[in-house]
Amino acid sequence: MATPDETTWDIEPHTAIKHKILQYYLSAWFPILNRYHPRVVYIDGFSGPGIYNGGEPGSPIIALKTASEHFRKIDGEAVFLFVEDRPDRVEQLQREVSKLTLPKNYHVHIESGQFEETVANLLNDLEQKGGSLAPTFAFVDPFGFSGLPFELLARLLRHERSEAFITFMVDSINRFVTAPNDDIHQHIRSLFGTDEVFGIVSGSEDRVQKLTHLYQRQLRTVGQYVRSFEMRDRNDKTIYYLQFVTKHSLGHLKMKEAMWRVDSEGDFSFSDATDPSQQVLFRAEHDKRLFDILSESFSGQTLEYSAMWQFVKDQTAFIERHLKQSLHYGETKSQLLVKDVKIDGKKRRKNTFPDGTIVTFPP
Numbered sequence: 567m568a569t570p571d572e573t574t575w576d577i578e579p580h581t582a583i584k585h586k587i588l589q590y591y592l593s594a595w596f597p598i599l600n601r602y603h604p605r606v607v608y609i610d611g612f613s614g615p616g617i618y619n620g621g622e623p624g625s626p627i628i629a630l631k632t633a634s635e636h637f638r639k640i641d642g643e644a645v646f647l648f649v650e651d652r653p654d655r656v657e658q659l660q661r662e663v664s665k666l667t668l669p670k671n672y673h674v675h676i677e678s679g680q681f682e683e684t685v686a687n688l689l690n691d692l693e694q695k696g697g698s699l700a701p702t703f704a705f706v707d708p709f710g711f712s713g714l715p716f717e718l719l720a721r722l723l724r725h726e727r728s729e730a731f732i733t734f735m736v737d738s739i740n741r742f743v744t745a746p747n748d749d750i751h752q753h754i755r756s757l758f759g760t761d762e763v764f765g766i767v768s769g770s771e772d773r774v775q776k777l778t779h780l781y782q783r784q785l786r787t788v789g790q791y792v793r794s795f796e797m798r799d800r801n802d803k804t805i806y807y808l809q810f811v812t813k814h815s816l817g818h819l820k821m822k823e824a825m826w827r828v829d830s831e832g833d834f835s836f837s838d839a840t841d842p843s844q845q846v847l848f849r850a851e852h853d854k855r856l857f858d859i860l861s862e863s864f865s866g867q868t869l870e871y872s873a874m875w876q877f878v879k880d881q882t883a884f885i886e887r888h889l890k891q892s893l894h895y896g897e898t899k900s901q902l903l904v905k906d907v908k909i910d911g912k913k914r915r916k917n918t919f920p921d922g923t924i925v926t927f928p929p
Contacts, residue, residue, distance in 0.1 A: 569709040573654045577618035580797055580805050583828060587808070588705060588731065589628050590824035595703055597638040598816065599727070604642040605700040608633075611681035612708045613648040615655040616662035625705055627662055634668055645700070646674045649684045681706070682713050689721050701727035711735050711742075716759030716784055723788040729812035731821075734781060734794075736807055740774050759784055778807055778839060785811040791818035791880065795825055796837040807839065819879055826885055838883030852888045853895035860892060861901070866929035870909050871921055893919045902927060 592608075599606045608629050616624040623631065626648045633644055650656050656678040663674055677684045685704075692699060704722060708714055714732070722728050742750050743763065754763055758781060766776045778794060785792045789811035797805045810821045859882060860874065878889045894917060896902030908914050908922035 573652075573658055574615050574617060574619050577620060577622045582622065583797070584707075584733070584808065585623075585625060585628055586828045587824050588625060589632050590827055591731070591821055592629055592632045592703070593636060594820040594824070595817070596633045596636060596640060596644070598820075599701045600638075600640045600642050600644075603701050603727070605645065606640070606642065607645045607647065607700050607702040609647045609649070609685065609702060609704040611649055611685070611704060611706040611714075613650045613655075613659060613676075615650075615658035616648075617658065624659075624662070625707065626659060627666070629705075630663065630666055630668060630672070630674070634666070634672065640669070640671065642671065644669075644672045646672065647684075647688075648674070648676045649679060649681045650676070651678070651680050653678055680713055681708075682715055682718055685722065686718055689718075699725035699728055702729070704728070704730040706730055706732045708733060708735070711739050711757050712753040715756040717756075719785075720759070720788045723811060723813075726813065729789070729810070729814070729817055732809040732811075734778065734807040734809045736774050736777050736781075737804065739777055743773075743777070757781075774804070775839070781809065782840060785809060789813050791815065792840060793818065793821060793825075793838065793883065794840045796839045798837065815880055819885070822883060822885055840883065852884065853891040856882065856884050856888050856892035857896045857901070861896070861927050864927045866927065868924065868926040871919055871923040871925070874925065890919050893923075893925065 596606065610626050610629065613626045614624045616626045618624065626646070630646060633640055648659060650659060656676060660676055663676065668674070689699075699722070702722070702725065704719075706714060706719075719730060719732075723730060739754060739757070743754055743766070745751075751764070755761060760780075763777065763780060766773055766780070778796075782792050782794050790813050791811070793810045795808040795810075797808060810818075812818055812821075856878070860877075863877065864874070874893075875886060875889055878884050878886070884892075893902065893904070897904050897917070903926040904914070904919075905924040905926075906914055907924075908920065909924055910922050912922075914920065914923055
């Protein structure tokens with residue numbers, strides 16, 4: 567994906583899909599966080615001009631509209647930080663934001679500069695004052711792999727309610743990781759936060775996968791929940807990976823729900839690439855795939871529905887409807903023993919799996 571030279575450019579179909587994921591996630595994130603916190607912060611690290619040649623909104627405008635047009639109004643303070651290094655795009659973004667009518671409790675800051683320097687200065691100032699960052703969502707969507715040091719992400723994510731959604735341009739990294747260029751190596755080392763990246767075998771057929779899994783492993787050092795989604799085009803070619811990292815189970819679930827919602831739209835599909843042993847192509851038979859994962863994880867065990875849902879929610883790419891479908895699949899195939907009476911002593915209606923359902927997986 568080439569870096570455009572113009573102030574604005576034509577939107578790529580995969581970018582439009584990525585923006586839908588962002589919109590769906592923010593439509594859940596803003597009201598959930600605002601319910602419990604007086605301030606929320608949205609950071610767009612490579613914001614662009616806010617508009618495309620066809621009039622489509624860029625990610626900053628999507629974020630502002632998603633927050634301001636949601637049926638649950640944000641009562642507290644909403645802070646939006648947009649960072650863009652090209653002055654012409656900064657000016658265009660300022661014009662696009664000025665067209666919006668925003669609530670008085672929204673504070674928009676458009677910074678002309680580098681993401682790395684801008685956010686580092688913000689964190690330096692905050693830490694010097696002994697403060698902590700309000701709940702923050704960072705959308706980090708660079709064209710390449712420079713200007714996104716892992717140490718900066720780690721500082722951001724050390725704050726309790728911070729999370730990040732990152733475009734991980736692994737194809738570009740794969741092309742340049744063996745280049746004899748010290749400047750490129752420094753950018754790659756900074757991105758991963760470790761020299762281990764250069765130990766990945768040159769010419770290996772699965773080098774892209776190894777690079778992706780190394781980045782996931784680094785993200786897990788600063789966030790409990792990491793999801794890595796491979797975006798593919800209609801020809802099944804990998805475009806890039808979307809990396810999401812958070813400390814909170816609910817955020818993890820809402821991002822998965824956004825991905826599943828978008829997957830059925832357009833000419834793109836997604837594959838969850840977080841766990842090599844649980845590779846999931848979204849457009850596939852999910853009931854059997856998840857049932858196989860459950861059977862392997864809980865072989866010979868008897869457990870209640872909530873325990874299975876906790877596992878699926880936190881440890882897999884699937885959501886609750888897939889769990890119910892997979893249990894139905896196992897029961898109809900006689901590969902699962904489901905008690906007729908729930909844990910509360912009430913009878914279970916056949917082919918349903920409410921809370922309290924007791925299930926035994928054969929050894």
